[in-house]
Amino acid sequence: MNAVFLLARREMSTYLNTWWGWVILLVVLLIDGLLFNAFAISNKPQYSAEVLESFFYFSSGTTMIAGLILTMKLLAQERESGTMVLLESAPISEAQVVSGKFLGAWGFLMVITALTLYMPFLIQLNGKVSWAQIGAGYLGLASLGAATVAIGTFASSLAKNQVLAAILGGVMLVTMLLGWMLSRQTEAPISGVLAYLALYDRHYQPFMRGRINTEDLVYYGSVVFAFLLMSTRVLQARRWQ
Amino acid sequence: MIEVEHLSRYYGQHRAVDDVSFKIGDNTVVGFVGLNGAGKTTTLKVIAGLLPPSAGTVRVDGVDMATAPESFRKQIGFLPETPPLYTEQTVTDFLRFVGSLRGVSPKDLEERLPGVIQRCQLSGREHWVIDELSHGYRKRVGIAATILHKPKLVILDEPISGLDPEQISEMRSVIRDLGRECTVLVSSHILSEVQQTCDRVLMLHRGKIAYEGTERDMEGRPDSSTLVRIAVRGEQGALQAALKSLDYVREAQFTALDGSVEAVIELDGDRREDLVAALVMAGQRLRRVEDAHDALEQKFLELSREGAA
Structure with a gap:
């Protein structure tokens, strides 16, 4: 079996065979459910499309937080527990290690995300939303989740332990999220660059409203590629230390 | 290969x-x-x-x-x-x-x-x-x-x-x-x-x-020293102190075991009887004394000395 899928499968099974993965899964579903009940389904009259937009708005937050928590152990724990030597001594490249770990964590995050599907169906029961908006919203969540998992993987490759990985990942994520705020305080062309780099504001919101822009998909793909490449370089550099 | x-x-x-x-x-x-x-x-x-x-x-x-x-x-x-x-x-x-x-x-x-x-x-x-x-x-x-x-x-x-x-x-x-x-x-x-x-x-x-x-x-390599392996019941520190006072002890390597200490000691010449008497007088509870004709340990001790020099 290809080493990347072997590592991804092991990572997925680690989440499913330990309390760790189940706790994250249950907490995310619980918070999503509570937020859906508290904000999306309010007494105020709303169009179904607005309710769905609200759902994708708060789901993005839980997806990002879950992505960070899932990734903090990816490489840092291997280093902490001494099992990194298994991967380093195997006839596989650092890029395969990083890709396998990324796919495993992202795959599990997508399982959690897929389990929230009952909420759009509830909206569909009491109103009418387009399947295209649901599909676009979930594509947005998948893209944002992939970017977050890639950022978390990079943080985990740098950190000596899981806690440090979570903090580092959090700082990187918040910095990328706040790009839109910084763009308003700066002048062109820097403001344009910062606005483009912002992880959420410009690139995620169209998905919530049912719009799929190639530019946004390219952006998230680039973020994933860049952070996974940096993670690979970190693993390669560590061999020389 | x-x-x-x-x-x-x-x-x-x-x-x-x-x-x-x-x-x-x-x-x-x-x-x-x-x-x-x-x-x-x-x-x-x-x-x-x-x-x-x-x-x-x-x-x-x-x-x-x-x-x-x-x-x-x-x-x-x-x-x-x-x-x-x-x-x-x-x-x-x-x-x-x-x-x-x-x-x-x-x-x-x-x-x-x-x-x-x-x-x-x-x-x-x-x-x-x-x-x-x-x-x-x-x-x-x-x-x-x-x-x-x-x-x-x-x-x-x-x-x-x-x-x-x-x-x-x-x-x-x-x-x-x-x-x-x-x-x-x-x-x-x-x-x-x-x-x-x-x-x-x-x-x-x-x-x-x-x-x-x-x-x-x-x-096959020549060496004039004698190597003795001993085991005593007690602490490593006490044994180290007892050996330190003996001028014919050239080198010693210790291994702490459960409640006892094993030591491989290199002596100047053959002073085994003197070593046993000195350790008993020092209150060391000797459990075992044996020759350690051990080329590998000798070599190890030589390297230790080089390291200390």
């Missing part, structure tokens, strides 16, 4: 391994010994493909580490002192994962697993979660994972550390058994263990090869 040529490894300005060269034939068990900081672990990690060398080459059956790193790693099985295990997995799940990671096909894996489990004396524990296994069994799982892909060179770093006497005896037979199929490089600071399991010795000192050959070759 393992060929190491002019191997050097730097950490910044510090040269941990300095122009090391040696060759090891097939099906040989080689003991890799040296004082702490001699460069053993660094050398082993470089040979295992975990660290790139700063200079030099390592080849296993003609496969060069630098030009074909992934093929090279397929030829190596490396077990560090603490076995790297995913403790939440069962023994067989873990072995299947490691085997697949090392490129063993599912068919070969299923064929080899029963043999490896039997050889590493894991029968009856195959379906146990690794977390529930004792330290000795974890070491065996580590060895099983190390040999599953049939490497040409197996590197074991301190394989008996933390094992009880029964487990040590079993580990010895596992290592000897491995030596029939591949080359085994065993790193250990317990010299008696190296003597019992290894065909040859490679001694490293300050990053260089200090000795290479069999222990018998080593014994």
Whole structure:
């Protein structure tokens, strides 16, 4: 079996065979459910499309937080527990290690995300939303989740332990999220660059409203590629230390 | 055939391994010994493909580490002192994962697993979660994972550390058994263990090869001192203090055991009777005194002295 899928499968099974993965899964579903009940389904009259937009708005937050928590152990724990030597001594490249770990964590995050599907169906029961908006919203969540998992993987490759990985990942994520705020305080062309780099504001919101822009998909793909490449370089550099 | 040529490894300005060269034939068990900081672990990690060398080459059956790193790693099985295990997995799940990671096909894996489990004396524990296994069994799982892909060179770093006497005896037979199929490089600071399991010795000192050959070759070297091995019940500090006052004690190496201390002592000339009398007078509770005609330990002590000088 290809080493990347072997590592991804092991990572997925680690989440499913330990309390760790189940706790994250249950907490995310619980918070999503509570937020859906508290904000999306309010007494105020709303169009179904607005309710769905609200759902994708708060789901993005839980997806990002879950992505960070899932990734903090990816490489840092291997280093902490001494099992990194298994991967380093195997006839596989650092890029395969990083890709396998990324796919495993992202795959599990997508399982959690897929389990929230009952909420759009509830909206569909009491109103009418387009399947295209649901599909676009979930594509947005998948893209944002992939970017977050890639950022978390990079943080985990740098950190000596899981806690440090979570903090580092959090700082990187918040910095990328706040790009839109910084763009308003700066002048062109820097403001344009910062606005483009912002992880959420410009690139995620169209998905919530049912719009799929190639530019946004390219952006998230680039973020994933860049952070996974940096993670690979970190693993390669560590061999020389 | 393992060929190491002019191997050097730097950490910044510090040269941990300095122009090391040696060759090891097939099906040989080689003991890799040296004082702490001699460069053993660094050398082993470089040979295992975990660290790139700063200079030099390592080849296993003609496969060069630098030009074909992934093929090279397929030829190596490396077990560090603490076995790297995913403790939440069962023994067989873990072995299947490691085997697949090392490129063993599912068919070969299923064929080899029963043999490896039997050889590493894991029968009856195959379906146990690794977390529930004792330290000795974890070491065996580590060895099983190390040999599953049939490497040409197996590197074991301190394989008996933390094992009880029964487990040590079993580990010895596992290592000897491995030596029939591949080359085994065993790193250990317990010299008696190296003597019992290894065909040859490679001694490293300050990053260089200090000795290479069999222990018998080593014994041919002249030395005027006497080596005595003693065991006393009590603390290491008290024994050290008692020995310090004796001017004919040249060097001593201590091993703390459970409630007792074992020491290998090098004396100027043959002063064994004087040593025993002095220790009894000093209130040391002697349990055992024996000659330690031990070329390997002598050499070790020589290196210690060089280090202290």
